[in-house]
Amino acid sequence: MRNDFLPFSRPSITEEDITAVNEVLRSGWITTGQKNAIFEQNFCKYVGCPNAVAICSATAGMHVVLKALGIGPGDEVITPSMTWVSTINLIVLAGAKPVFVDIDRDTLMATPKAINAAITDRTKLIIPVHFAGAPADMDPILEAASKRKIRVIEDNAHALGTHYKDKHVGQRGTSIFSFHPIKNITTGEGGMVCSDDSVLIEHVRRLKFHGLGVDAFDRKVQGRAPNAEVQEPGYKYNLTDISAAMGITQLARVDELNRKRTELAMKYREKFKNIPEIIPLGDPAYPMEHAWHLFIVRVDSDKIGISRDDFMTRLKQKNIGTGLHFRATHLHKYYMEKMEMRRGMLPNTEWNSDRICSLPLFPDMTLKDIDDVVLAIKEVLKKG
Numbered sequence: 001m002r003n004d005f006l007p008f009s010r011p012s013i014t015e016e017d018i019t020a021v022n023e024v025l026r027s028g029w030i031t032t033g034q035k036n037a038i039f040e041q042n043f044c045k046y047v048g049c050p051n052a053v054a055i056c057s058a059t060a061g062m063h064v065v066l067k068a069l070g071i072g073p074g075d076e077v078i079t080p081s082m083t084w085v086s087t088i089n090l091i092v093l094a095g096a097k098p099v100f101v102d103i104d105r106d107t108l109m110a111t112p113k114a115i116n117a118a119i120t121d122r123t124k125l126i127i128p129v130h131f132a133g134a135p136a137d138m139d140p141i142l143e144a145a146s147k148r149k150i151r152v153i154e155d156n157a158h159a160l161g162t163h164y165k166d167k168h169v170g171q172r173g174t175s176i177f178s179f180h181p182i183k184n185i186t187t188g189e190g191g192m193v194c195s196d197d198s199v200l201i202e203h204v205r206r207l208k209f210h211g212l213g214v215d216a217f218d219r220k221v222q223g224r225a226p227n228a229e230v231q232e233p234g235y236k237y238n239l240t241d242i243s244a245a246m247g248i249t250q251l252a253r254v255d256e257l258n259r260k261r262t263e264l265a266m267k268y269r270e271k272f273k274n275i276p277e278i279i280p281l282g283d284p285a286y287p288m289e290h291a292w293h294l295f296i297v298r299v300d301s302d303k304i305g306i307s308r309d310d311f312m313t314r315l316k317q318k319n320i321g322t323g324l325h326f327r328a329t330h331l332h333k334y335y336m337e338k339m340e341m342r343r344g345m346l347p348n349t350e351w352n353s354d355r356i357c358s359l360p361l362f363p364d365m366t367l368k369d370i371d372d373v374v375l376a377i378k379e380v381l382k383k384g
């Protein structure tokens with residue numbers, strides 16, 4: 001057994017990140033300013049999208065985009081239940097109705113077929129999730145949406161570096177990235193809204209800072225334009241330059257970080273070929289590039305005789321951390337009690353919700369760490 005605990009994720013922070021943050025701290029300007037502007041420009045260049053707005057979290061980004069799109073009572077929003085709860089919470093807080101669709105059993109992503117079947121006259125928005133670093137099947141989803149004038153927001157929280165067919169996700173349409181500490185790059189907390197709709201982007205920029213529109217006036221004096229007037233009530237969701245400085249240095253390394261993730265993921269895949277009780281996710285059938293945000297396996301609890309939760313506990317006792325991405329949202333207390341959600345509605349989602357487990361995967365992990373994880377799993381299986 002390992003002597004030290006191996007967490008399931010750990011941010012990769014270098015001296016460059018620390019120096020960049022230090023420079024901001026010493027500069028006299030620590031909130032939104034030049035570093036935000038540079039981070040946004042570099043992000044646009046990396047993803048290949050025309051516009052980007054830095055924001056304090058992906059959740060805040062989703063909030064302002066829902067607001068900008070006018071999502072509210074009477075509207076239906078199609079989303080997988082297999083997603084982070086923030087999306088569903090915001091839909092409900094906006095007064096709209098989340099319409100859950102089932103997922104492909106091996107990629108954990110809502111299929112275009114399931115999405116099509118859920119569209120009604122009230123559907124205003126679809127929120128596909130690029131899961132674990134693989135892309136959702138966007139061509140048919142965007143086609144179905146544009147035919148009926150339904151908006152689409154891509155949840156790109158797992159997808160920095162992800163390519164769908166030959167393009168980075170987020171180049172077209174509207175999408176939101178996250179820089180939470182477990183994501184492929186981090187700013188402590190942070191996010192980015194990308195869109196090819198420049199009217200929407202200006203609206204997002206205004207809403208993220210009190211509805212003042214100061215960003216549009218002068219990037220250099222963001223937040224201190226004393227005569228700026230409220231154009232509509234907005235929020236306070238800006239990203240600090242302390243965070244943005246780290247975003248710039250982290251983004252410069254993202255390809256290298258993802259290369260390491262990929263190497264580790266390939267090692268896991270090779271090892272699990274010989275362990276039938278552990279079932280990794282499958283790749284989508286269309287051309288793509290995987291960003292390996294997470295390495296998710298399904299634990300065949302029928303075969304091993306212990307539940308997924310016990311499996312996670314026993315790995316923890318062996319100093320191996322794990323994560324759970326995600327417990328199906330429709331099975332959370334509030335949604336079951338208040339929205340009449342129940343088991344049986346979404347079979348593939350529920351099957352996975354009971355069996356998935358995210359194994360340690362982060363750029364500074366070593367191949368030896370992978371050996372430790374696999375050995376611990378083998379021991380747990382024997383005792384199961």
Ligand SMILES: *Cc1c(COP(=O)(O)O)cnc(C)c1O
Nearest residue numbers: 057058059084157178179180190
């Ligand atoms: C992390 C995550 C979010 C939220 O990101 P924050 O920056 O923490 O708000 C949204 N959706 C998915 C799928 C995520 O994994």
